[in-house]
Amino acid sequence: MTNPGPAPDLTPGVPTPSTTGATTDPTPDARRHGALGALADRKKKRIDALAEAGTISSEEGVSLWQSAWRRLRRDPVFLIGAVIVLLFVLVAILAPWLAPHDPRARDLIGQVTPATPIPEPQPGYPLGGDNAGRDMLSRLIVGSRQTLIVGVLATLGGLAGGLVLGTLAGGISGWVDTIVMRIVDVMLSIPSLLMAFSIAALFARPSQWTVILAIAIIQIPIFARLLRGSMMAQRHSDHVLAARALGVRRPAIVFRHMLPNSLGPVIVQGTLVLAVSIIDAAALSFLGLGNPDDSIPEWGQMLGKAQTFFNTYPHIAVYPALCIIVVALGFTLMGESLREALDPKSRR
């Protein structure tokens, strides 16, 4: 019999080179650009930390998601976030049936006078009406749809763009990586809302779609950097080395062995980005860069229109603002606790 006994002074070690990840040292940039650079720097650090977190954990495979879920189930922060998000999604889907009135019908137009432009709350209209005599509650309920559509589509758009760029950079590497990452870093160094305004303002006729496009574009670099970081770490992982040792072709390595294992952090970022998209979309609509047609209610736009009457009737601004805050908070709570649950450092 062979006797593979203990080898006292020999510790088994893995010879894999240290995972370099996505740590392009940003400090010199930061010094040059001052405040803006510092902002971009902080953004990059957060993204890279998340990319790393997902990578270390993916070694444990699917069971990692299970252990994360076990922790999440008992995490009150996650549960609060999840309940808010669930309610929001349900309201958005069931809006036409939930809304007591047609949000376009000017039911209370009779009460709108130059002296009292905003109808008071009254039976059947618990939150009153707006300056066109439309029911406030119904408009808020139906407005959730716009918010959901814009948030989800913008996030998906950003995700799609980020997946393409991140896969190019992390999968092909070399000069493709260099070029893509330069572009991404430049985009990250511009404050994102400022960039969204600029993009949205480029279009002659603002609409819901220009908002979605603008917000999707500003999310692309975040997703791209994140994915690239976790793909780079995957590149040096044992199972990619093992696949290479079997002669597996490059595309299969990238799409079957690297990409699926890199998606964890991207999914987490997705939830966080949803919150940002919702706030940014509201901001664009608020500034009149959104859909100009106010017969389709939208929270940001309602908030914008409320400015004129804010001094005498603050409530018509407070309601849409509260909706935006609560929903964004829900997604943030969910995303942050998800991030924490998947982070191996906090698990110990």
Next chain:
Amino acid sequence: MTTQASTTAYPSGAGGGEPLLSVRDLTVTFGRGGRAFTAVDHVSFDVQPGQTVGLVGESGCGKSVTSLAIMQLLPSRGNTVSGTVSFAGEDLLSLSDAQMRDRRGRDLAMIFQDPLSSLNPVVPLGTQVAEVLQRHKGMKNAPAQKRAAELLDKVGIPDPTRRLKEYPHQLSGGMRQRALIAMALACEPRLLIADEPTTALDVTIQAQILALLKELVQDSGTALIMITHDLGVVAGLCDEVNVLYGGRIVERAGRHDLFARPRHPYTGGLLASIPRLTEERGRRLTPVPGSVADNIPWDHGCAFAPRCASEIGVCRERTPELVPDRPELGADRLLRCHNPLESNPLDDAPTTEESGA
């Protein structure tokens, strides 16, 4: 750098015929200039078809780097590889990436130390095994899956058809390593490199995996390079053993010769650290004292000198060369030592026979 006893000093292998793999002066250097670090230093050895060759040495002596260099799997940047690695008459180091990719998995394959992290966690086992068959044999998915089940069965995984749909984390450590062996041997490569395939497993599983490897390799006539830090593993498996220290081969011998008469003090130390069934209870294992951190550079003497019990003055003055050892101690022995052991340090030497062939 010292000049090495190069190709000429290397005796052709015991089998006499054309070797399957012939490594000559393989040198791998990480980094450049002042911070350059030579992990593998003029390593030469042969592997005959169907032969099992051991590469033995403690952590950090360059075993994995040697095998990765043979497979051309070292990172594309940050290292320089020189020497020749001829496999079935072709110099692998001069092949293009694509040519090498075609050979990996088909002509030469490798299995690694940690079976869990060597499997893709998000892809079912069947897909991973079938992938190799589809890649190298051009099989369609359905027949590849069927063949995958046969392969899993062959490596002793029970209920293979069900296992095909499972994910790596659903398998035990031993089964994962079996699956990796199945993948590596799927295309019947002529050479398999096993890099410490049992280190991450517990002792009973280790023995099973080694027995499996031995059986498969003998059945299919695959040549095997067995990398290990454990001479106990070598005893049951290898025809020939290369002992590495600090990136250089310090001793080469056939298994029986090595166990009967270890010549390099380092080999002697490794041998003494194998626990044996016959020895009286309570005898302390004698590991090699010190650690790799004590090494001196090979340029100025013998790297092992600071840890060596038989050190003499010349050991720190002149680099020992790898030269043929006394022929009466075994055929084709090579040794790099100024003051070799004259007797087996294990005086009560019942050695290989009980761990036998």
